[in-house]
Amino acid sequence: MLAQFSSKPQAFLPNDRNVVVEHCERLYSLDSTKPEPPSGVGNTIRKWVFGLLGGKREEGRGLDRAAREGRPPRILVFRYDAVGDYIVTSPFVRQIVDHIPNVEIDVVGSTRNAGLLRSDPFVNEVVSIHPAHPPHVSWKNVWNHARKRRPDVVAALVFTKMTKAAILTAFAGRQAMSVTIEHSKRRDIYGKVFDLQVPHRVAAEHYMETMSSAADALLGVRQSKPQPYIVLDQPTCERVSSRLVHYDAGFQLPSVQGVVAAKGQVLFTDASPGRRYVVVNVSAFSPNRQWNVAIACEVASRIASACPDVVCFVTGGPDAYQRIKIGVDGLGHDRVVQWTGNLKEFMALIAGAALIVTPDTAAVHIAAAAGRPVVALFAELIKVAEWFPYGTEYRALLSPNPNTIDDLPVDFVVTHACDLLQSSSM
Secondary structure, three states: OOOOOOOOOEEEOHHHHHHHHHHHHHHOOOOOOOOOOOOOHHHHHHHHHHHHHHOOOOOOOOOHHHHHHOOOOEEEEEOOOOHHHHHHHHHHHHHHHHHOOOOEEEEEEEOOOHHHHHOOOOOOEEEEEOOOOOOOHHHHHHHHHHHHHOOOEEEEOOOOOHHHHHHHHHHOOOOOEEEEEOOOOOHHHHOOOOOEEEOOOOOOOOHHHHHHHHHHHHHOOOOOOOOOOEEEOHHHHHHHHHHHHOOOEOEOOOOOOOEEEOOOOOOOOOOEOOEEEEEEEOOOOOHHHOOOHHHHHHHHHHHHHHOOOEEEEEEOOHHHHHHHHHHHHHHOOOOEEEOOOOHHHHHHHHHOOOEEEEEOOHHHHHHHHOOOOEEEEEOOHHHHHHHOOOOOOEEEEEOOOOOOHHHOOHHHHHHHHHHHHHHOOO
């Protein structure tokens, strides 16, 4: 059963971060001093498996091996889950590149994010595996890649299914130093495979900060603040700008460090004239984060009515297209429009928006990296603490029901969206 924080909807702003942490400590009874759980069958099996996978590792592992061999360092990053998770990991990649200019970063992605990874100018090669967690024949791709590249460091920057991460780390070879995120209750077990485990301070630390700490630990330096980024390509931005013209909506990319051009490209930030626009996204992975289309369309309609200079685009994944069409058509509002398109177009659309209203999903982190203001809808307080829109203006709205964001009242969402639109510099 998910923990309920309040029977009323709550709104949190950037200055409320310490308050959110305190609430989490009480709600979830967080205590890092709790002893290790008693050894059970599951942990006994894990110890045996991880011990077998770790084996005897070579001496002299790590970045120094590249210097001894007179070549650029090679780092293999595991990020084979979702798009949002990769954006949260981007501070690690950027920090490594900033400190080791000739580094070669390869990424193990999945069919869900491989296209995005291949356009990343900071990524050398991409290895794609099936996104499912059970063993899959595509894991052989990691084995083949590692035999060819022999990485100096493996960064398993994933949060769950660590046996999978341990197997793939073993595939990468025992010549590689390995880094992962610490599991507070299984540090000894994970230590049989991973040389370096970076702590994550539950509730007190955004996962981007944890990723930046992983780079700090590897490099032996301290960066003051994570620098996430998204990758956009110019042809996609031109297509999005052309489509927006039909709705009298303007388009301009922000001139911020968080927006970088795809490999071999240059982004142009000249503005096209038109109204500001708001992106209202309905889709998310977990059931309690998926937003009812009818509610989202009503929110979009109310925002458009309250702000005459704004066009609202309602969007989501392909599985929501038909429901969004029905919802938007039923409104009959000339400034509430359905948006469909691929992932790259979705990212460009967000990067040019005046505001994004979205469940807790990749759209939150895309917008935050681009410096765009966000109204983020959360079902669980712990998610507010660890996955809020990092580094941008935001309102984190928490549902009174941890099982669904649909219990956030329309008026509550609209009020905070309009307030943020009015106060934002976008």
